[in-house]
Amino acid sequence: MIWKTILVAFLAVGAFAQYQVTDEQRQQFKSMVTQYCKKNGAEDKVEDVENAAKSFIECGKSLFDPETIKKEIEEAKPKGALDEVFKKYCAKSPQLKTCIHTLLTAVTPCLDATLREHVTSINNATDQLIDFVCYKDGDRIALFIAEGGPECFQEKANQIRECAGKVREGVPDVDAAKKLTIQEQCAKFDELSSCIVRALEGCAAPTSGNMAESLFKYVRNGTPCAKSS
Template sequence: MMFKAIIFAALAVAVLAEYELPSDKRAQMRELLREQCKKSGAEDKVDEVQNVFKNFVDCLKNLIDVHTVQKEIEEAKPNGALDEVFKKYCAKSPQLKTCLHNLFDGVAPCIGSESLEHLNSAKNSSDQLIDFVCYKDGDRIALFIAEGGPECFQSKASDIKTCADNFKNSFTSLEDAKKLTVAERCAKLDQLKSCVVSKLETCETPTPANMFESLVNFVAANTPCKKHT
């Protein structure tokens, strides 16, 4: 599938975040990783790929400490200085892109030959997402937080889950989903976007809904869905 590489990479990060997982979960996730590599004829690459994941986690930790960022955001809010916080972290976007590129390249042995062609697409998409968030030194994300974006998403979590469940249930099976044309797939994604936007529009400010819609449109503009939106 088109996003298999991204999904596998995300799973891998969870697998290797050992400091957050109990030992039984670590063993379970490692076994899933081993099975995935075995399916791709790369069982001998498990240790190598695990090291790639560990290096990725270390790379992120060296760039961003989540607790520090949260503290800086809370301190900056009353002073209207969120833009300064995100300007500092967006300056690290080239290094973050490198972290992600190394991750995607490193998981290649266990992705499977049918999905290797999508690795470059995954790299480009991650780069574009970072560029979107860090547009004008992070003005977008600063505005999103200042306008209560995280709180909006949290308050609408149940509604957004309903949108996602409806999207998932619109496919009778994975095989049927694969049979859809590009236009049909894009139409379903557009329905999901419209559903989520309609829920976010009930928040106190329009910024969260506008930001989410802009992000989805930005991503779609760099996919085959551009022709169908």
């Protein structure tokens, strides 16, 4: 259920990410958001969602520039100063959380009544994910990069895709996914996380596998799966 909230939010962002998509794609995204809002009796909220999407993109640009971050990371690696880079960006996490919450608030009227109940959970989940990454001023992500984490994920990309493919077996479409019980959803999550961790454990350094396992456990504890264990 929660994935729909995320989908609408990112469709809204995609509609205005002019530097990432073509005009045709942007119009397609906008059309999909409009249809979704109309379906849930919130056609008058489309403009609000569009404005929130624009604001979210501007927020992201003001906080993080991918090229600048990449350059800073490369310069910091030889000096052993990655922690300083991530400390600086993790200090911006409160602003990032606010940007995400504002976007989700704008999207909420376009969701059906059942999905609206999950918005608070989504906000909490995104906050927890950011907090996990920025634990101790970003020590985790600094270690992840220093120990070749990105390279490990790239090396195991095909295996990770295979993990996702296996989890989708028996769930051919959205309707089938919606019919899964909480226990079945949790089982799928556990299957996916275990498969990805096993793949990453095949890298030279154990950091990527260990961090992925910690992240999956952290995420799981913030879901109904924690109660079903």
